[in-house]
Amino acid sequence: MQRLPGFRDFYPEEFAFRNYLFDNWRRVARSFGFVEYDGPTLEPTELYKKKSGEELKTQLFRFVDQGNRDVCMRPEMTPTLARLVAARAREYRKPIKWFSISPFFRFEKPQKGRLREFYQINCDIIGDDSPAADAELIGLAIALHRVFGLTETDFLVRINNRNLWAEFLIKHQQPIERLSEFLSIIDRLEREKEEVTAGKLRSFQLDLAAVREFLGTPPGSVPGFSELFRELQWRGLEGFVQLDLTIVRGLDYYTGLVFEIFDREKENRSLAGGGRYNNLISTISEGETDLPAAGFAIGDVTFTKLLQGLDHTRQRIDYALRTPCGAFIVIADEMRRPEALELAQTLRRSGVIVDYSLQPTKVARQFQQAGTVGAKYAVVIGQEWPQVRVKLLAERTEQILSKDDLSLFLGDN
Amino acid sequence: MQRLPGFRDFYPEEFAFRNYLFDNWRRVARSFGFVEYDGPTLEPTELYKKKSGEELKTQLFRFVDQGNRDVCMRPEMTPTLARLVAARAREYRKPIKWFSISPFFRFEKPQKGRLREFYQINCDIIGDDSPAADAELIGLAIALHRVFGLTETDFLVRINNRNLWAEFLIKHQQPIERLSEFLSIIDRLEREKEEVTAGKLRSFQLDLAAVREFLGTPPGSVPGFSELFRELQWRGLEGFVQLDLTIVRGLDYYTGLVFEIFDREKENRSLAGGGRYNNLISTISEGETDLPAAGFAIGDVTFTKLLQGLDHTRQRIDYALRTPCGAFIVIADEMRRPEALELAQTLRRSGVIVDYSLQPTKVARQFQQAGTVGAKYAVVIGQEWPQVRVKLLAERTEQILSKDDLSLFLGDN
Numbered sequence: 001m002q003r004l005p006g007f008r009d010f011y012p013e014e015f016a017f018r019n020y021l022f023d024n025w026r027r028v029a030r031s032f033g034f035v036e037y038d039g040p041t042l043e044p045t046e047l048y049k050k051k052s053g054e055e056l057k058t059q060l061f062r063f064v065d066q067g068n069r070d071v072c073m074r075p076e077m078t079p080t081l082a083r084l085v086a087a088r089a090r091e092y093r094k095p096i097k098w099f100s101i102s103p104f105f106r107f108e109k110p111q112k113g114r115l116r117e118f119y120q121i122n123c124d125i126i127g128d129d130s131p132a133a134d135a136e137l138i139g140l141a142i143a144l145h146r147v148f149g150l151t152e153t154d155f156l157v158r159i160n161n162r163n164l165w166a167e168f169l170i171k172h173q174q175p176i177e178r179l180s181e182f183l184s185i186i187d188r189l190e191r192e193k194e195e196v197t198a199g200k201l202r203s204f205q206l207d208l209a210a211v212r213e214f215l216g217t218p219p220g221s222v223p224g225f226s227e228l229f230r231e232l233q234w235r236g237l238e239g240f241v242q243l244d245l246t247i248v249r250g251l252d253y254y255t256g257l258v259f260e261i262f263d264r265e266k267e268n269r270s271l272a273g274g275g276r277y278n279n280l281i282s283t284i285s286e287g288e289t290d291l292p293a294a295g296f297a298i299g300d301v302t303f304t305k306l307l308q309g310l311d312h313t314r315q316r317i318d319y320a321l322r323t324p325c326g327a328f329i330v331i332a333d334e335m336r337r338p339e340a341l342e343l344a345q346t347l348r349r350s351g352v353i354v355d356y357s358l359q360p361t362k363v364a365r366q367f368q369q370a371g372t373v374g375a376k377y378a379v380v381i382g383q384e385w386p387q388v389r390v391k392l393l394a395e396r397t398e399q400i401l402s403k404d405d406l407s408l409f410l411g412d413n
Numbered sequence: 414m415q416r417l418p419g420f421r422d423f424y425p426e427e428f429a430f431r432n433y434l435f436d437n438w439r440r441v442a443r444s445f446g447f448v449e450y451d452g453p454t455l456e457p458t459e460l461y462k463k464k465s466g467e468e469l470k471t472q473l474f475r476f477v478d479q480g481n482r483d484v485c486m487r488p489e490m491t492p493t494l495a496r497l498v499a500a501r502a503r504e505y506r507k508p509i510k511w512f513s514i515s516p517f518f519r520f521e522k523p524q525k526g527r528l529r530e531f532y533q534i535n536c537d538i539i540g541d542d543s544p545a546a547d548a549e550l551i552g553l554a555i556a557l558h559r560v561f562g563l564t565e566t567d568f569l570v571r572i573n574n575r576n577l578w579a580e581f582l583i584k585h586q587q588p589i590e591r592l593s594e595f596l597s598i599i600d601r602l603e604r605e606k607e608e609v610t611a612g613k614l615r616s617f618q619l620d621l622a623a624v625r626e627f628l629g630t631p632p633g634s635v636p637g638f639s640e641l642f643r644e645l646q647w648r649g650l651e652g653f654v655q656l657d658l659t660i661v662r663g664l665d666y667y668t669g670l671v672f673e674i675f676d677r678e679k680e681n682r683s684l685a686g687g688g689r690y691n692n693l694i695s696t697i698s699e700g701e702t703d704l705p706a707a708g709f710a711i712g713d714v715t716f717t718k719l720l721q722g723l724d725h726t727r728q729r730i731d732y733a734l735r736t737p738c739g740a741f742i743v744i745a746d747e748m749r750r751p752e753a754l755e756l757a758q759t760l761r762r763s764g765v766i767v768d769y770s771l772q773p774t775k776v777a778r779q780f781q782q783a784g785t786v787g788a789k790y791a792v793v794i795g796q797e798w799p800q801v802r803v804k805l806l807a808e809r810t811e812q813i814l815s816k817d818d819l820s821l822f823l824g825d826n
Contacts, residue, residue: 001460001496001697004484007453009497012511015449031761033738033768033786036428040420040530041454041516042474042486047414061455063476066520071417073455073486083414084422093785095771098425103454107479117453125771132771143761234751235758284414325446338647345648348444348556355446358508358538358545372506373446 006108006116016321018119021300021307022101024147025121029099032140034123037098039080045070047079051253051280059106061116073105077122078253078277078295079284085126085293086285094127094291113269113302124295129278134257134294135231141261141272141296142240149313154306155271158244159259161224162275165248168214174204183248186211190246219243228257253277257294263306271306272298327410328370329356332363332382340381343388343403350407377410419521419529429734431532434713434720435514437560438534442512445553447536450511452493458483460492464666464693467597472519474529486518490535491666491690491708492697498539498706499698507540507704526682526715537708542691547670547707548644554674554685554709555653562726567719568684571657572672574637575688578661581627587617596661599624603659632656641670666690670707676719684719685711740823741783742769745776745795753794756801756816763820790823 003009010018026036045062062072074080077100085096101121108114123140125133138157145155165186166179174182185200189211198208219225222243232238249258258275274296282290307313327347331340340356347354355373357366363380370378370393380389388406391398401409416422423431439449458475475485487493490513498509514534521527536553538546551570558568578599579592587595598613602624611621632638635656645651662671671688687709695703720726740760744753753769760767768786770779776793783791783806793802801819804811814822 001499001699002457003453003496004455004457004478004482005480007455009453010451011497011501012448012450015451018451019449027764028761030737031764031766033766035425036432037425038423038428038431040416040422042417042420042518042530044415044417061478065417065474067418069417083416084424086414088424093782105455117455128771130772136771139758146762231754234754236755286414324443341644341647342649345552348441349559351440351444353444353446358541358543358549369506 004116006110006114008115008117013321017304017308017317018300020317020320021304022119022121025101025144025298028143028147029121029123029140032097032136032143034097034099034140036100037081037084038100038102039074039077039084041073041103042071043074043080045072047083047284048072048075051079051082051251051283054252055250056106059108061105061107075104075106076251077102077104077120077297078124078251078280081122081124081295082277082280082284082293085291086281086289089281089289089291095133096126097124098126099123113305115301119300120297122295122297124293126281126293127291129276129292131227131231134228134276135235135237137274137294137296138232138241138259139235139237141259141274141298142237144298145261145271148307149316150306150310152239154264154310155240155261156264157241157259157261158247159225159228159241159257160243160245160247161257162248162254163224163256164222164245169204172204172206172210174206178204180252184250186246187248187250215245217245249273249275251277253280253283255279259296261298263302269302269306271302272296322374324353325355325373325375326352327354327377327379328366328373328375329354330363330366330370330378330380331356331360332380333385334360336381336385339385339403343379343381343406347407347410350411352407352410379406417529419523419527421528421530426734430717430721430730431713433730433733434717435532435534438514438557438711441556441560442534442536442553445510445549445556447510447512447553449513450494450497451513451515452487452490452497454486454516455484456487456493458485460496460697461485461488464492464495464664464696467665468663469519472521474518474520488517488519489664490515490517490533490710491537491664491693494535494537494708495690495693495697495706498704499694499702502540502694502702502704508546509539510537511539512536526718528714532713533710535708535710537706539694539706540704542689542705544640544644547641547689548648548650550687550707550709551645551654551672552648552650554672554687554711555650557711558674558684561720562729563719563723565652567677567723568653568674569677570654570672570674571660572638572641572654572670573656573658573660574670575661575667576637576669577635577658582617585617585619585623587619591617593665597663599659600661600663628658630658662686662688664690666693666696668692672709674711676715682715682719684715685709735787737766738768738786738788739765740767740790740792741779741786741788742767743776743779743783743791743793744769744773745793746798747773749794749798752798752816756792756794756819760820760823763824765820765823792819 056075060072065071103117103119105117125137169176247258247260254275255278256276260270261272263269276294278292329340331337344354378391378393386403387400388403389398390401469488473485478484516530516532518530538550582589660671660673667688668691669689673683674685676682689707691705742753744750757767791804799816800813801816802811803814
């Protein structure tokens, strides 16, 4: 009996890492004043039909449920978020700053760094169309990397604005309705052969040289970026970002700013992506609610690979994942088992992590068990009761304490 | 654009409650020495085919995926857990004590207390067949209720052992192979009309009177329960439990002990259920791994209703969910925005939750915003820079601090 391909089991060691990742993400997002939300795992397929990119639409876990509804397991968060905000926009002070950490599902070809169920943190600012909001989002995205010890030598934020390419099309007298199609050429520019790209560009009456020249525009002469860069500078983040006109993102709903975060080593793996989607909430609410919005997502798969692949971040992981058992109760006299169980109850209620042997076992074997679960202290209950012998296992020192002092002692240590 | 019926959106207020619930569950399970794991949201349908109850099998979100696999969104955790343990049983010290908190999916008729996506905490002990393990599980289940302030006047654990009914069938010379069928009659005993039950019992050549007499067996004369009750007594939990022979549980894999937790008021709503399933791991691994196991699950829907319906637990909720914003930075002099942003970065990195207005705004309006997000302090940046004015908003007191002392001050307060 096997799990499905592209899905993961999280054994305790793997789950401990997942908790480490999510706890830190959650703490950082909160420190930026973002609050957490979530939506359903299953949504009507309708929600993704017009709004997501072509690629996503072919990758859906889509089916007809027992109630004859066309449904799919969510492939991304943004349409759900837009639905939530559209329904209750008036109830919240703007800008709305929300985040979520949840699983997503895409029927991808199994390959390195791609799974069919994966987790993402999604962060969005809704109701503010300014470069200040864009900078705040990029600042948060960067902080969500730095909290694990990643530095500007480890990752890079590449920024672009889709409007620059819209202007480029207009300047070359090409129809703006074909922007989406044109952007997908730019998206594949670095992965495809020159002649393939050139061929595609011919349908736009454009040549590769003109595109290449535009790609080389120096940052200083790109209009509209100075405010964003000033905002990033104020936050001390200019070393983390770079203008890159090849970044266009695959999703159809982006309207302006787009950005992607890359691993500087390792074939430039993409770690995160996002952008501005000013029309999506209006589309989803059929014009009832119109709010500018921007957001990004970091996926857990590539991100985990990066953290586990670097020495300096791996050390932090090792430290964070050390097993936290506080006390192992060693029952040296089986007559005292009732008192031991009562003590376990008391200590656990005061928040101490307590373990002990469910079965009568030799004392030496109980100390072995204490080691296996990584207990910090062994609390030996025997003839001295109501006093107990407390051993600090790593240092092999011990002291005698009254059972009533134990909660306080273990809570402090 | 609507969400699917039976599914939930978690707006921030609702998500805060979900976090309150899960955080407390997690802390208590850990204090018992349980470690967290998870499995995939989607599993091969095969995994549930023989092992779950009839009812569950008709409620699956089941479909054929793009790779032509018969799959379903998990309706419960136990088969996944059995699969995980069977695959790596040798790597873990016994007893294995694992828990998980995750979403499940059942196509239920929409009704009070039933949703199509819901969360459960699942806790299991694997590799120990003793009443001590049973008592430890029941003790944990009780602790997971008590942590929210619930007492023995709020809930009750009803305990039974399926073997008692097996013995009953044998004593009345009925075929033991029909135990499952017989138990489903007992399961519905209190919900169905007497003549319906009597009719069903006739196919067993049994009459209702004999069943009723057996149901009334006094606890003292039920064999096999004395050890379990002694273990519960040692833990001080005897007031929370009661023998009840009508508890049989709907799932086919239970082999001995079964128990269910009920809300004492409100039509005796079921809050949690579990039992011993000594054969499941062997079945799933086709005989390769054979380990005794027992576990239980608490669902979030009914449990949430109970907590939100009682005065004494609701007070705790209100206290726990107060918004935690630490400091709102009020920019009294727009020339100081760069310094304000830098300060926000520093404070956030030291763990303080910091908010501020992304747009230049009148000072009075900024104080209003500080109130809306529930900030404890307002930090006013203006002419005094690099000193700042720190106002404790609830008490309208203030003091002047150097910006460098601020992290320490806000961290301590």
